[in-house]
Amino acid sequence: MDFLTLLLVVLSFVLWHVIRLNLRPRRSGKLPPGPYPFPIIGNILQLGQSPHQSLAKLSKIYGPLMYLKLGSRNTIVVSSPDIAKQILQKHDHIFSSRSIPAAVRANDHFKKSVAYLPVDSQWRNIRKICKEQMFSSxxxxxxxxxxxxxxxxxxxxxxxxxxxxxxxxxxDAAFTTSLNLMSVTLCSIDFAEFNSSSPQGTKEVVRSLMEVVVVPNLADFFPVLEPIDPQGIKRTFGRHISKIFAIFDDLIDKRVKSRSESPDHPVRNDVLEAILDYMEKKKSEMTLDVLKHLLLDLFVAGTDTTSSTVEWAMAELIRNPEKMSKAKNELMTVVGEKKQVDERDIPRLPYLQSVIKEIFRYHPASPFLIPRKAEVDTEISGYTIPKDAEILVNMWAIGRDSSYWLNPDSFEPERFLDREIDFKGQDFVLIPFGSGRRICPGMPLADRTVHIMLATLIHNFDWKPENGMPEQVDISDKFAITLHKAVPLKAFPIKL
Structure with a gap:
């Protein structure tokens, strides 16, 4: 099908869809304020290249509860901790569903993904397994x-x-380490090598999968286009999932075979071993197919966000030598001259913890929490959130709001030393992992890996930025599902 034919087909579908929507009866209730939408495309153009920043600016005009029309999709943007608390805690049961992106329908991922399943018995079983068998202390x-x-x-x-x-x-070093920390915790093997450029390597497949997910998909803005997948995003996503599942199949088959052939096989302290033991006892609660989809969720959700957080932290510490010095001095005082920091040291490193909290605020890895969906028309702060509306919580905007933070556009870890604010879902000014029943199940592992990776890099080495001038380290960002640095951080290590 040539481009002109495809364009005519797309326009025909969209126009038919718009006419069908306009024939529906109007909803009752007062929608939140928001910018006037253009015909058909709505407010899509107002998102720009940096939607987190564009929507933060619009929220200053229209308020912390804002309505947008993105294509044919009703969208509610939340930009204050008070309203986020109402959505994620007070009315969590109403807003616990997910809108399903077209891409994750590939390989029926949405039917088995803990991120997208409805809150039903299957979802509860998977969450229980995550809590008790995978991420318990x-x-x-x-x-x-x-x-x-x-x-x-x-x-x-x-x-x-x-x-x-x-x-x-x-x-790149943080991404490789993050992927290996995840893979070794889950299945005792390395998935990546430093400086690897093999297009068939697991590291490259995971990266390719993430690159597909971040592409704006017309089928998400206009669901009527989903069957024709005009950009081929769903098909590409499906191919990458198949590659990753082939890797999972191989390692699971080898482990199962090893267990069956040798009753006295060496016991491994990884998650896969625990899950296989659990499956032998309670076969109805987990299958190998569900396990593969869960592993996919964990790798996609955990690897890029962890490595991005570490890169941002290193950028800010290199850019602010006095804060780097504070972090290094704390490590030397608490850990001493031993070569490696231990996970058990983390609770005794309050300044390091404050650095990570400040990065969660100032450079959130996920500028928007994974979108929720309204189950029914619901009144919030005097406005009606319509059924099936997508809910975006703009954590970037909340983290930069001067109503809640002093000097919000400055990197100041010290702000957390005297404030009892945590990031585990109860303090709504800082919820990088979400809150309520949909809080990220891998948070306990992410908590450990982010802190220990950053501590390792700064305790063992000094760092000199590429151009030699700390104050010129670039901290501009590039929007995607994970908020990356626009200019990758490169620096020369100096052995202590």
């Missing part, structure tokens, strides 16, 4: 030694770069 303590090995590997890599006078792409 006991399970993570048992696998701590596996992660220490990956951190040593990161140290060795940076040390080699230091010896060779080689610059380090900190984002």
């Amino acid at each position: 006991h399970r993570l303590d048992a696998s701590q030694g596996l992660r220490q090995e990956k951190l040593k590997k990161l140290c060795d890599y940076v040390h080699d770069c230091c010896s060779n006078g080689q610059i380090v792409d900190i984002g």
